[in-house]
Amino acid sequence: MKGKDFLTLSELEPNDLASILPVAARLKKERGKRFGSTALSGKSVALIFEKPSTRTRVSFQVAISELGGHAISLSSNELQLGRGETVEDTGHVLSRYVHGIMARVNRHADLQRLAASSSVPVINGLSDLYHPVQILADLLTLQEHKKKLKGLKVAWVGDGDNVCNSWMFGAALTGIDFVAATPKGYEPPEEVVTQAERMAREHGGSVAVVSDPGKAASGADCVITDTFVSMGLEEEKQKRIAAFIPEYQVNKPLMARAKKDAIFQHCLPAHRGEEVTADVMDGPQSVIFDEAENRLHTTKALLCFLMLGRRDYAALTP
Ligand code: CP
Ligand code: NVA
Numbered sequence: 001m002k003g004k005d006f007l008t009l010s011e012l013e014p015n016d017l018a019s020i021l022p023v024a025a026r027l028k029k030e031r032g033k034r035f036g037s038t039a040l041s042g043k044s045v046a047l048i049f050e051k052p053s054t055r056t057r058v059s060f061q062v063a064i065s066e067l068g069g070h071a072i073s074l075s076s077n078e079l080q081l082g083r084g085e086t087v088e089d090t091g092h093v094l095s096r097y098v099h100g101i102m103a104r105v106n107r108h109a110d111l112q113r114l115a116a117s118s119s120v121p122v123i124n125g126l127s128d129l130y131h132p133v134q135i136l137a138d139l140l141t142l143q144e145h146k147k148k149l150k151g152l153k154v155a156w157v158g159d160g161d162n163v164c165n166s167w168m169f170g171a172a173l174t175g176i177d178f179v180a181a182t183p184k185g186y187e188p189p190e191e192v193v194t195q196a197e198r199m200a201r202e203h204g205g206s207v208a209v210v211s212d213p214g215k216a217a218s219g220a221d222c223v224i225t226d227t228f229v230s231m232g233l234e235e236e237k238q239k240r241i242a243a244f245i246p247e248y249q250v251n252k253p254l255m256a257r258a259k260k261d262a263i264f265q266h267c268l269p270a271h272r273g274e275e276v277t278a279d280v281m282d283g284p285q286s287v288i289f290d291e292a293e294n295r296l297h298t299t300k301a302l303l304c305f306l307m308l309g310r311r312d313y314a315a316l317t318p
Contacts, residue, residue, distance in 0.1 A: 005115040009132035009169040024301035040069025043099040059295040091117030121306040135170040136298035150175035155220035160188030168196035175204040181216035217257040251277040
């Protein structure tokens with residue numbers, strides 16, 4: 001692990017992921033029993049939201065509560081941040097109260113400023129550039145359904161957005177072959193692709209960006225998409241719909257290009273009839289609600305990984 005914060009997923013070493021996912025699986029299996037129920041006892045975590053959230057908000061609150069800690073969920077407007085207090089002063093002050101901070105922000109740079117001015121771990125709960133906590137859940141879900149990660153082919157079809165960016169790092173760390181098919185002008189940022197390629201070379205995975213969705217989906221073990229209109233981009237909706245539909249919509253013919261037993265993932269919220277058809281979304285290959293559930297278990301494991309001492313964390317390892 002590089003540093004104290006979890007902002008992009010690239011902070012993790014493959015060994016860290018290989019430790020977080022089994023802890024998440026164990027916490028899942030033993031949910032409702034005493035296991036882990038005092039792990040965050042006496043610890044508080046601030047959850048800051050500049051944008052709406054269902055899964056991130058609820059999974060973090062429940063995770064912290066089930067680990068015996070205390071969550072404080074705040075919209076940025078409830079903080080003096082909304083009235084112009086600096087991100088840095090907020091980071092310094094919160095660090096005097098809480099033991100960890102999760103923030104969902106409009107600008108990734110603000111998250112970096114928050115992390116730099118906080119002495120406690122800062123977790124990215126989604127920024128314009130990355131959504132790393134989502135990928136922990138996606139990887140656990142993939143592993144549950146395919147019994148492995150290394151050597152799998154994952155096809156991303158749609159926008160080269162925050163979720164896609166973090167997926168590239170997740171794939172690079174786990175030996176997954178990741179192919180993103182995006183329309184021209186909606187590719188993931190070049191510097192992110194370059195960093196992911198470098199990580200992949202080091203750890204055994206691969207990342208590629210293509211324009212043909214059929215090529216990406218061909219022989220895939222998992223097909224993934226996300227909304228074409230991320231939060232904050234609502235004004236671009238019509239333009240984006242025209243650029244993405246019909247070619248970049250995940251539908252039955254596209255799923256037929258993947259392996260027969262391929263699964264379909266989506267971080268949610270989804271828009272049936274836009275990035276994915278209802279028959280795929282609600283069909284037998286879809287694992288979307290396992291994926292949503294796994295946000296809870298992976299968040300618990302991540303919080304323990306970042307906030308516990310080595311010995312206390314080791315006690316959770318299967
Ligand atoms: N997938 C996800 O992060 O969902 P929310 O926006 O509801 O938190
Ligand atoms: N790309 C989406 C993810 C939502 C969880 C967004 O940023 O709105």
